[in-house]
Amino acid sequence: MNRNPAKAAAAAAVLALAGAAMSGCSAAAEPEGPVQLTFWHGYTEADGDVLQKIVDDFNASQDEVQIKTEVKTWAVIDDTLLPALSADEGPDIVAMPGERMPVYADRGAFADLGDWYSSDDGGTSALNEQAVDMVTVDGAPYGVPTGFVPLSVFYNKTLFAAAGITDAPTTWDEWLDAAKKLTVDADGDGTPEQYGLALPDHDTVANGLWPSLFYGAGGDLVEDAKTAVVDSEENREALDYWVSAIRDDKISPTGLDGIGADELFSSGKAAMHVGGPWMASIAKDNGIDYGIAALPAGPADQAASAIGVAMGVTAQADDAKVEGAEAFFSYFLGKDVATEWSLGSGWPPLRTDIAADAVSDNPTVVALTDIAPTSRALLPGVVNSVDVLDAIDDLTQRAVAGEDIDGLLSTAQDAVQSALK
Known part of the structure; x- marks a missing residue:
């Protein structure tokens, strides 16, 4: 690497x-x-x-x-x-x-x-x-x-109750619908005081969040530890869906990194967050009454990077x-x-x-x-996994920033294939 x-x-x-x-x-x-x-x-x-x-x-x-x-x-x-x-x-x-x-x-x-x-x-x-x-x-x-351990959804039970949501979402559409209901822009200035979901676009948890979303649409990053499969219709579908949710529905800030996502959830300013078991102690230390649920299923699969x-x-x-x-x-x-x-x-x-x-x-x-x-090993057997994930990190950050997704997928495909060699 x-x-x-x-x-x-x-x-x-x-x-x-x-x-x-x-x-x-x-x-x-x-x-x-x-x-x-x-x-x-x-x-x-x-x-x-x-x-x-x-x-x-x-x-x-x-x-x-x-x-x-x-x-x-x-x-x-x-x-x-x-x-x-x-x-x-x-x-x-x-x-x-x-x-x-x-x-x-x-x-x-x-x-x-x-x-x-x-x-x-x-x-x-x-x-x-x-x-x-x-x-x-x-x-x-x-x-x-x-x-x-698979990445999972940590959710704020108090905020869920206030929004009238009784159950954790189990599908992408339910997840997005809940995130919209939980996003609050009381003063109408275009910057919510409370976000439905802290969805970072770079420096995420072990960089496994966006690969998990790709899995949900039926996509992947690498096959057999040798072949890049980033530039696919499935990955394009996942990016379109969640980039739109962030940019258009404002369920999460743009330009958010993993640490910022932790802070939003622990401060009660985000109702949902994707993380690992350490989030339980973070939530407890900050007085968050939390629940844990599996990453909701996408249109093709339910899987989460572990x-x-x-x-x-x-x-x-x-x-x-x-x-x-x-x-x-x-x-x-x-x-x-x-x-x-x-x-x-x-x-x-x-x-x-x-x-x-x-x-x-x-x-x-x-x-x-x-x-x-729901656990799925992230890039099993891939020696240069860090280089692969760096390419995906660049892809997702730039996509959320508004750059052309087709061009970004092509660039990431080449970068990942190069890393595999």
Whole structure:
């Protein structure tokens, strides 16, 4: 995904050096005592506490593998993983946003987990298939999902009641109709004091909002991780529909970014917002009585891009460490532990055999579990996903600004195809 060819070449060189440094690991003498693993992750809130408990419980459950966690920000992990691996000082297990894993897998930083996935004790057969697609590159799985949640509609129940709306919308037309009713321009100056929907046109949640709208019209961005399909009638239909809603019906401000959308909703100036589970705490902190609903169905489909996090075994791990990491992954995906992780982290269960009533102690998780079947992995297996999403970001921002949609789709098509090469 590097835009600088020299930087990309340097990164490749780093991995080559790392491979040379690691080549002798398996020949080293077997250490005495339990296998020691380091685990980098970026979970810093309540999710970090429950993950640490799970690691501690795993360590206490057996005497063959011991894991030590190191908490870093996601940005620091992204910046330091390759240099650390090149110095043979990287982690054995690392968690990162799911869309970043194909980047590192392509550069040789992660071990192929195909054999573990095909084993009987992996616990992977019950995993959400789309979550597995998120960590799969060229048919090989390089990670284990730790979180996978579809974008969803958060709505202000108080504003809904004031507008006489009793149910969350389930189709695009219902969604737009509700957004119009919830848009209030009391002084008639053309700038609403309250918007029906905070619909950002750039820098959206993991850039997955507009792809979700494209899915609803039957469109997509990429096929088989290799072919751009941006310039389609389906995507044109989605853009026409929602650009008109923003520009003509004024249901949302133009030029809005993701942070601005969060602020509109949290201040009570937007009745609906599309986001992830963190919006529950933001709404609660701001006194918003909120509900959660699935992204309404478009004319062709109901699907929403899912945000995910995954953990993998780095290439510096020797055979014993790989086996130890896989033992932890199996433990983590066990039904009881997976339920514990879901309740504590706020993410819906990764296993499809965990029902909503098993997580009833957390209403947010219940709601997200109910809508989990709408999840769709965003650009699975696409190494240069950031470049692809940058092109879509440019497309949607300029479309909402009023530029010609046909020309923008053609430009985005070329940019995405170039990124895929």
